[in-house]
Amino acid sequence: MNKFRSARLKLGALALGLASLLGMGGGEAHAQDGPVGAASTATVPIKLALIESLSGPFANTGEAVFRNLLWATERVNARGGVALPAAAGGARPLQISRYDSKGQNEEALSALRAAIDDGARVVMQGNSSATAAALIDAVNKHNERDPDKRVLFLNYSAVDPILTNEKCSFWHFRFDAHADMRMAALMEVLRGDKALKSVYLIGQDYSFGQAVLREARKQLAAQRPDVAVVGDELHPVGRVKDFAPYAVKIKNSGAQAVITGNWGNDLTLLVKAAREVGYSGSFYTFYGNAMGAPAAIGDAGIGKVVAVADWMPNVSGAPSASFYKAFRERFPRPQDDYVHLRMQLMIEALAKAMEGAGSVDAVSVARQLEGIKVSLAGRSASMRAADHQFQQALVVGVMDKQGTPGVPFDVEGSGYGFRVVRDIPAAQTEQLTSCKMQRY
Template identity: 35%
Template sequence: MLGTFALGAQTLHAEPLKIGIIESLSGSQTSTGRLYANAVKYGVDKINAAGGFNGEPVQVTEYDNAGGAPEAADKFRQAVADGVDIVIQGASSAIAGQLTENVRKYNIRHPGKEVMFINLGGEATELTGDKCQFYHFRFTTTAPMRVNALVNALKNAGDLGDKVYSINQNYSWGKDVQAAVEAAAPAGGYDIVGEVLHDVNKIQDFAPFVARIKSANPDTVFTGNWSNDLLLLMKATGDAGLKVTFATAYLDQPGNIANAGATALGHYIANNYDNAAASSDEFPEAYKAATGHYPIFVEGHSAFAIAQLQQALGTLDFKGGDINVTKIALALENSVYDSPVGPISVRKEDHQTIRPVVVSKVVKNPKYPADDTDMGFQTVEVIPGEKAIYPVQDSCKMQRPSE
């Protein structure tokens, strides 16, 4: 009788959905990693406030990868030992590449107990190219999407010119940006008057690079640089008195506007989201009410990814039983989320999200000031997802589960 009672008691407890955030929560990328984690927590709190999933609150555990791929692999092993169903990560394409391979290999060895990877920030094109796999979903842009949007918006605004310079960090992301600038030249109607790839976060003085830019006399400088490599590049440009428009990917990283000062005015960024581009104040105000600040940098699009997951979960009913990650993945790839800047869908062939790209310009006295300054971003154009997307890469050979 006791055994029967115990069995009955066990069935009253449903299986919770477990999410593991494997993120850079210490080291040089802590500030960015924490923003990803903030946004995920915000989204999961909304899921749980609406009743959770499968009869239980969704559980979230943070795992600190300390900004390294080997550490991320270790944390992945810990996460799956803890029973995590979905891993989430954003800061660094190198770490995303490590995790997607960890997930792929784990799922091959554990059929029926698959784990899914929601990638919020790894933008290397290979992740939806030769590394594409069914259990990886990219809920952010890529270099072609950002560059195509920038070219389109700058051209429409009359700020592109016909001479372009490309300067980027010498790793997968920087090379992707350089290739995207080259590919967009015919549509943009510009000539590339110079290109350079430089060491990542090792250059202390960009004056020699700016001298090369100045001699090439471009109208616009495209760069995927981030952190100090963007700040110091812009500062050296300002110090040299070079009047040029920057077309960037990460100008909204916290601290950039404050540190760059007036040098940043008039420069452009292409990103997944900008508060000024939102269809209403509802999302930024709700985020601020929950977190104490308006969504910045990577927080907006990351919160949308969890909202889209919530929407997909709403189509499933496991009746309190085992979590079926394959069914969650199938529901997610069929979802369309109506974000404040436009619809976001998933391309089934490679699990790249087809998403709006917001192009903004740094101005004085914006609606949402950045870094406690009188400067911030003003929306120039929102490029719809179907216009910003690029073709599926030939190298993507996704093997789908039997449905």
């Protein structure tokens, strides 16, 4: 009897794997195309809703997220899907549906309602902390009103610390290091730059950008009180087309370095403008390692652009290199080269939690996610139960030309990559939390 059951499970896994290769979670969809990767008629997919900017000034970042999550779900589906007991539907594939928030909170909230109506019980978002905060509030209210349709919110990029502190929620899990953790990692490098005496702080004018500059001032005062802050300003998010006036102010301030949490076009246009006005200082960034920034900076960024991330392509070790090469094979266009290990780990953690719970029930899966440990590409991470903040190593890299020691891989076909200069273990990146969570 057990032999027959084993054979059926193997055949089912093979069928799901072939379905994945033939299109289940396969080809890339456009904004508002709906479900990506239709499941076979013999299985009921587990619906995941991606709520993200898929049009407008930050559409490129939304599409980059989609590619990462699509690849992650393809990997799960290729090995047979999420292994659930027969009562929960048996082995089931993951299926992503796309919802375009258009970079607006109200649109994101409408998308959340549509996703829930469409049967999604897991929502994913990250490219705006303001949007994430709105979604946390909406998910909290929905789950109280309609306990039979509770949903989980998986956050891969919204890094305002408040989201796992004052606004922490049982239904929300953050898989990225928050802004204070990232700033502490950058300070590991900045602290050693003894020639640095002045910095310019610039950021996007919303909760995340404000949090970055606030923490920069705090950590500079504590660790480099000798460094003067010669500029400190915020600019509108996604609305500045010409950063030349900002770049001129940065240059005229005499700042030897810029500290910024800017992302997407707000970063690319800023560094491009700085290069064009002849600014020769360094950039300490959260996201300067991709999305067009290295190509925009060019040779001027060699040895001067510093970025922090959960992982970079030039992290040493064969597992990491194999992981990156596999992504490039799946998405061979250079402009698609923006891979996030944390997003892969997020989907792995979700699948593992569902299997551990033996269901897709939000409460059961949330309890499994608390404290879960996952590994991929030679890196490991775990979810802290106290505040649902992922604990993982962080790396800091410095821009250099591909082919120089430590830079076997470039970024987006630019000819520039990032040499890892700090690999900070999870135990060192961890920070205290003020979360007081209501549990279920």
